[in-house]
Amino acid sequence: MSSFDALQAIGWPLSADAPAPEGASGPEAQWRELMAAHPQARPARVVEQHRSGYIVADGPDTGFPVESLPEWQRPPGYRKGTVTIDQRPGVGDWLLIEGKKAVALLPRRTTIKRGAAGEHYQQQLIAANVDTVFVVCGLDADFNPRRIERYLLLVRGGGVEPVVVLTKADQAEAADADEAMSTLVELAAQGVAVRAVNAKDPASVATLNEWLGPGRTAVLVGSSGAGKSTLTNTLLGIEKMKTGEVREHDSRGRHTTTHRALIPLPSGACLIDTPGMRELKPTGEEDVAENFSDIEALAEQCRFRDCKHAKEPGCAVRAAIEAGKLDPQRFANYLKLSDEVAGAANKLANRRAQKADEKVQGKALNKRLDEKYGRH
Missing domain, CATH: 1.10.40.50 (Probable gtpase engc; domain 3)
Known part of the structure; x- marks a missing residue:
């Protein structure tokens, strides 16, 4: 696999060595300008974000730590030259790197953000450069139309297509599943796709394939225990993500996913799994x-x-x-x-x-x- 094909396999959108169309603007035109300004640098995508730094990849089977720019590590407001939390790289972002040192953050095509916890106003990046957000909700005691509406508010605010995925269809009574689907009729009327799946069944999960074509990036969001990690494992075809049992009395689970991670899928798409989020504040x-x-x-x-x-x-x-x-x-x-x-x-x-x-x-x-x- 060539270096360009490897980049495309993790969502790189630009054509190989193709010049920007005359008069082009927007993030991808800015990417070309930054790449021209750093001729020795190469692009890499953030696949994991940790407190100590970032793991990036320049292909589907690579992953290595990269040295951050100083302003990405200083506390916000520390001194002139620092950046806010949402302006620092997150999973899905593209960086320009020289060796194993980051030299620039490429502008984002799309973002998913939320208001950060605390009294002071801040925005927190959930994922960047994504095409689709799968809002995952279980067809059990986890089902909450109001929380789905809140997720959709945040997703659409970042310019990303939302898809509501109702998991645990195999565990729900037929009447319960029908009732849940009927409560989401307002969303379907607004053009929001709704799919009910058994997250453990590849044939059932295949209904999501239309959003998982080559070069596309999707992110899973939802509460703990909704089945995001199970869904990820089924899409991968292997047991890569740790899964856990949920409590019987409220169908809530532990945070089996502890950090955001970007994973290439066999379909050629990339999937970002996220920890369950209990607080969803608008920006x-x-x-x-x-x-x-x-x-x-x-x-x-x-x-x-x-x-x-x-x-x-x-x-x-x-x-x-x-x-x-x-x-x-x-x-x-x-x-x-x-x-x-x-x-x-x-x-x-x-x-x-x-x-x-x-x-x-x-x-x-x-x-x-x-x-x-x-x-x-």
Whole structure:
């Protein structure tokens, strides 16, 4: 396998030695510019991220540690030149490396992020440069339409196609599976694909193949015990990922996946498995209306443009709930997520304004120092 074929096998999107189309823009055009600026460097993809550093690969059967740039290791705010958490490499990112030292992070085509835990506003990268996100949820006590809606909000905010994968179809009663599928009819109406699978059965899992063609990258997200590692093993055809039993009373599991990892599949696609995530905070960049277009369409039919959908006369949203056409829990989640996104967007705006002010103050300080000491 040539070096170029090896890169393509782990998701490299550029054609071999093909020049950028005239007037091209976007991440891939920027990739070419950076590669031209570092002629001695070669691309490699981040396949594992650890506290101590990164494991990268330049082919499907390779994997080696790489020395990070200093600004990727310093705590945020440590001093000038540091970068925020989401600006540091994550699984799925492409780097330019010389030897075993990173020299540049290539711009991302797509991202999956969430708001980081804690009081201060930060964004945390889940995966980068992915084409599809499989939102995995078990057809048992793990099934939670509201959590699925929250995942979809984050996924679509990064410009990635979501697919809802309902696992443990072999364990669910037929009536339970049918009921679960019916609760997701709103998602199907919005163009979100929904698939129910037995994660242990290759024939059943084959329904996901249309999103796992050569050169594509998919990421699995979902709570612990949903069956992500089992699904990964079935797609690989070998028992590579550790799996564990779930608790009977709530169908929750331990974190059998302890870190994010990118794995080449026999189909030619790449799959990123992630640990279960209990906290899914919006970043403030999500579009609530896109994820709840059915409710937005109803709101347009309300008598009053500023209808709060509470007790106002002529409220089409309340009428749909009373007629059984809109799930009241879905509407409640819509209101909750709208408030969370608005709050996060306000924090994001404040942070950007603070950074802009610090930049202006820094320039003013440098100007005064130049004038005082005659620096040029």
